[in-house]
Amino acid sequence: MSDMTAITTILKQILNGLQSGSIYALIALGYSMVYGIIMLLNFAHGDIIMVGAYLAWLCMVRFALNPALAVAAAVAGCTALGMLIEKAAYTPLRSSPRLSLLITAIGVSYLLENTFQLIFGAGAKTVPPFFNAKNLSFGGVVLSSNAIVTIIAAAVCMALLTLLVQKTKMGKAMRAVSEDMGAAQLMGISINRTISFTFAVGSALAGIGSVLYCTAYPQADPMMGSMLGLKAFVAAVLGGIGSIPGAMIGGLAIGLAEALVSAAGLSTWKDGVVFAILIIVLVVKPTGILGRSLNEKV
């Protein structure tokens, strides 16, 4: 192998890593934001992506709608589903022990997976492309337009999210609630509305992640959310759960790690490496790269 092709391979793998990393980051944001505000590891979050993929498939294949409408339906459907799950399953447990919430989240995850398996069967459905992917060539390096669209879309989403959280009244309320729920109520902030909004934003990002995931792996199947969700969860823990920039960094890091493991010819070890990272983080620095220290919560 010549030096040139080696460099090309590495560049391509880095791009692949950034592509899947952007998707993990979008999903990890939902995990982290929800954990930040109600200390819940929402294990149903991954399955929202699965629902998004089915919505895109339904729109384009069953109803033969325009791909743009399918994207809108997937994002809107995921947003609504996230809010519905919060209202129906988590709000009634607001003052219950956190373990009850966690078990409920796992229950919601199984409910979604099995409901979709019941309705659509266990087999995978092929999601048609949203746009005509082309390979772009830069001086001999061939890049897929899917990867570039994914990276740009995720970057735009993350920039908008940062603006939302840092600059808007609702974003500041989210930060206030996540720091001290009681004091936030004394300011006149509605806890229910703020939590609901957090789920909406996190689920909308999952919906976008779901569409972007389908551009790379154009399939919808009932179990697709569980591995994707777990990896995004590892990304959130790696970045420091509860931290928004942490989720972004963690997502990209996990994507790159996977790509580099594959580039080294060890692609069967890809998943193993991700979970090894989880174990190492939990042993060495459980608060993650940017996480708050555990004793900070008063």
Added chain:
Amino acid sequence: MTLLKVENINVYYGNIHAIHDVSFEVAEGEIVSLIGANGAGKSTILKTISGLLRTKTGAITFKGENISAAAPHLIVNKGIAHVPEGRRIFLKLTVEENLEMGAYTRRGAEVPEAVEAVFSRFPRLKERRRQVAGTLSGGEQQMLAIGRALMSKPPLMMLDEPSMGLAPLLVEQVFEIIKELNGSGTTILLVEQNASMALSIANRGYVLETGRIALSAPAKELLENDAVRRAYLGS
């Protein structure tokens, strides 16, 4: 005119009966002080008024309206601001963002105006407006907590142990501020362990003992009452 009326409230923490048939009133323009030992139920009463805790029986009326079942964020909107024990400012938000949160129920140009009003009252906060609140000193944090409560322009402000953890000079400053606020028209309900300080600026006082009102009188009389002096004023 009576602004706040608490009638025969009973409050429980699970099975523990924390507040027994407590009744008291705060009239418009007054400073009323609740004093009592640690664990007597002072903070519990404030939390119940602001809706963080619920009464089992009894009624709390504010401006003639029963608020005992209202959600905390709606109670703020009705005009009661609560500066909680330990200040509980948002340490990771900037000074200015903390103030904006205090004005959460208000909109538009009112908010920056209120921020400026707080800054002119507490110039130290203006200097530190872009700093995260966690970097402020204890005294500055207390100013911020009071400033944040002022942002909703509350007719009634409830302060829980505003002197806690502050150096004596700062304690005097805080009580000076409370007097000033009262002078500019804010009714004050003050909970304090520092009973002599609290009674020295109050119009009336209530003494709480294990969740019951043991005594109520004008503040001056309480300051001279032998039992109160022995139990709470250390003389």
